[in-house]
Amino acid sequence: MEKLPRIASIGDIILLSHVMMKIDDGQAYALFNKKFSSFALYERKDGEDILPYQASVRFHRREPDKKLIIGLRKWFHSFQLKEDFINFTLLKEIKEGQSINLVCKILHVCEILNSEWMAFVWDGTDTRPAFIHSKLKNEREDELPLNLEPFRLSKDILCSFPAVGSILRLIIDRDIEKHILHFLNAGKWVKMLNVHVKVNAGLWCGLLTHFTRLRYLPDEDFLILERQRSFGNRMSMKYPRLPYWCFPWTSGVTELDCNNRVPFATLMDVLTYSKVAAKYRCVVRVVAAFPCRAEDLLCNSGRYGLRLTLEDPTARIHAFVYAEDGVKLFDGYPPIDAVQQKLNKLLGVVVTNEGMEDKNAPRNPPWVQFCLMSYYLDKNDQWGSRNYRISMTKIVG
Numbered sequence: 001m002e003k004l005p006r007i008a009s010i011g012d013i014i015l016l017s018h019v020m021m022k023i024d025d026g027q028a029y030a031l032f033n034k035k036f037s038s039f040a041l042y043e044r045k046d047g048e049d050i051l052p053y054q055a056s057v058r059f060h061r062r063e064p065d066k067k068l069i070i071g072l073r074k075w076f077h078s079f080q081l082k083e084d085f086i087n088f089t090l091l092k093e094i095k096e097g098q099s100i101n102l103v104c105k106i107l108h109v110c111e112i113l114n115s116e117w118m119a120f121v122w123d124g125t126d127t128r129p130a131f132i133h134s135k136l137k138n139e140r141e142d143e144l145p146l147n148l149e150p151f152r153l154s155k156d157i158l159c160s161f162p163a164v165g166s167i168l169r170l171i172i173d174r175d176i177e178k179h180i181l182h183f184l185n186a187g188k189w190v191k192m193l194n195v196h197v198k199v200n201a202g203l204w205c206g207l208l209t210h211f212t213r214l215r216y217l218p219d220e221d222f223l224i225l226e227r228q229r230s231f232g233n234r235m236s237m238k239y240p241r242l243p244y245w246c247f248p249w250t251s252g253v254t255e256l257d258c259n260n261r262v263p264f265a266t267l268m269d270v271l272t273y274s275k276v277a278a279k280y281r282c283v284v285r286v287v288a289a290f291p292c293r294a295e296d297l298l299c300n301s302g303r304y305g306l307r308l309t310l311e312d313p314t315a316r317i318h319a320f321v322y323a324e325d326g327v328k329l330f331d332g333y334p335p336i337d338a339v340q341q342k343l344n345k346l347l348g349v350v351v352t353n354e355g356m357e358d359k360n361a362p363r364n365p366p367w368v369q370f371c372l373m374s375y376y377l378d379k380n381d382q383w384g385s386r387n388y389r390i391s392m393t394k395i396v397g
Contacts, residue, residue, distance in 0.1 A: 001178060006054060008182070011044035011216075013072050015052075015065060034058075042069050044076055086193070088223060091166050092125035092244055094197045094204065099211075102192045103223045104168070107161050109184045112149045117177050119170040119184050119208070120161070124231030126244040126313035127166040129285060130199045131362035136292040136347065144288040144309050145201050146316040155272065155383065163268040164241055165231065166313040170195065170206040183214055189224045191215040202287055202311070241266050242283055243313050243367060250283055251366035253345050257328075257392035258371040268314035270372060276382045280372040284310040285365040286346040294339035297326070304330070308346075308390065310370070319372060319388040328394055342395040369393070 005014060017038045019030040032039070038059035040052035050069045052059070089100040104121040112118045134144050146152065148169045161167060172180060183190075193213040195206045217224055234240050241264040258281060265273075265280040273280075288309035291297060299305045304326020308319050321329055330339050344351065348365035350358040371392040378385035 003056070005039055005041055006182075007041060008053065009044065009216075011076055013042040013044060013069060015040045015042065015069070017059065044073060046073050088191070090125045090227075091123050091127050091168055091204075094127060096130075096197065096199050099194050099196045102195055102206075103189065103217070103227065104192065105189050106184055106186055107167060108153070108157055108186055109181070110149075110153075112151075115174060115177070117172040117181060118149055119172065121168050121170060121190075121206075122162055122165055123227050124162070124165045124234065127168065127204045129243075129245055129311075129364070129367075130202045130204065131364050132202045132287050132348070133362045134201065134288070135359065136289065136349075137359075139288050139290040139292060143290065144316075145203070146309070146318070148200060148203050148205050158268065159272045161268060161272075163266050163272065163314065164235065166204070168197075168204055168206055170208055173207065173209045176208065176210050176212070180208065180212075180214060183216075189217045189219070189221070191217060191223075203316075239264055241269070245313075246283055246367035250369050253366050253395060254368045254370065254393050255396050256281065256369055256371050257394075266314045267310065267312045267317055270317065270374065270388070271315055273374070276374060276376050276386055278374050280374070282310070282312065282370050282372050283367055284312045284370060285348070285367060287311045287316070287363075287365055289343060289347060292343065292347070294336045294343060297330075297339065297343075310372075317388055319370070319390050321390050325389060325391045325393075328392065329390065331394055345395060 007014070016030060016032065019032050019037050022029060022031055034056075036058070038056045040055040040059050040061075042050060042052050050066050086101055088103045089098075091102075091104070094100055102121070102123070104123045106119060107122055108120040110118060132144070134142070148171075172184075191214070192208070193215075194211045195208060197204065197206045199205075258279065262279070262281045265282055267282060267284065270280050270282065286308050290307045297304055297306050303323045304321060305323075306321050306326070308321065310317050310319050327333070330342055334342075344357065346365065346368065348363040350361035350363065352358055370390050372388055373391050374386060374388050376382040376385045377387060
């Protein structure tokens with residue numbers, strides 16, 4: 001593997017010598033035979049330096065090669081690949097099971113498991129909310145994950161991410177990681193061809209395979225400028241932090257007591273806020289609850305106690321409802337059936353015409369407003385013990 005060409009940057013030049021030109025099924029190709037063929041790799045940058053940064057054992061420099069390399073370097077600056085026929089999909093347009101082409105910005109790349117890598121990409125739009133297929137009764141033993149990665153990224157990394165717009169996780173196939181990892185540089189915009197997308201536990205993700213093609217883009221590429229302009233227009237709107245998919249407004253399932261002048265915040269805003277303790281106004285979906293049965297919501301002390309899993313296009317978090325916050329949320333202590341109806345509304349539980357819950361049907365929770373508060377449990381480890389709770393919010397109807 002180490003003897004194969006290792007291209008350092010898109011646009012670098014490869015010089016091939018003594019390759020056999022052949023035709024297969026009407027297509028011309030070059031056959032490289034290590035017994036007599038050779039290669040050399042050169043940087044694309046301008047200059048008189050034409051020393052290769054990698055070369056095979058049999059490679060020998062020739063004087064005519066210098067003119068070729070300099071000419072190719074000059075040509076590259078005015079080169080524009082003809083890709084008008086290729087359709088590029090925005091993250092808000094992706095559908096499960098498709099293989100798509102993306103133009104996106106690489107935010108972060110990390111190893112999530114032993115020799116398993118993941119890239120985090122963004123284009124400024126919101127992925128569509130996915131149906132939730134997990135069973136609520138299984139939340140205790142098999143809770144809905146907050147992330148596809150097995151750990152929460154550090155606050156420093158999260159703070160480097162945009163607070164608006166979905167961040168798509170891309171799993172890199174182990175068969176190609178050696179060839180592609182050194183191309184995935186944070187902060188760069190790229191074209192990705194043939195990315196397979198799917199939904200895992202209600203979270204969108206993509207898969208980079210040996211069918212995937214990657215190409216860096218110059219900063220002035222019209223596809224980049226188009227996405228940046230669209231994102232700029234979004235941020236100039238009255239409510240730029242509202243999820244794209246909740247327009248024109250939220251469902252009205254909840255109402256808040258907190259000041260309506262409090263600006264909306266995304267869950268990424270919440271996760272990266274500079275203060276441990278704060279108050280937020282968020283638009284989210286409640287994708288899971290524990291416990292999920294109304295008769296189990298009261299503790300032995302007679303106080304409400306439950307954990308909700310909240311989701312918006314930017315992140316998922318756990319938020320707790322306890323004591324007087326539960327009294328507010330459920331409007332006191334109504335009958336069990338009434339509490340269950342309210343909880344089912346939040347969770348998007350399908351109810352038949354006969355009034356029975358369809359526990360096998362996938363759920364599509366509504367977009368609701370919540371007043372969230374962040375707090376800490378340990379004064380000596382405030383960030384490490386940071387939690388979130390729902391307050392000043394009531395389920396209506």
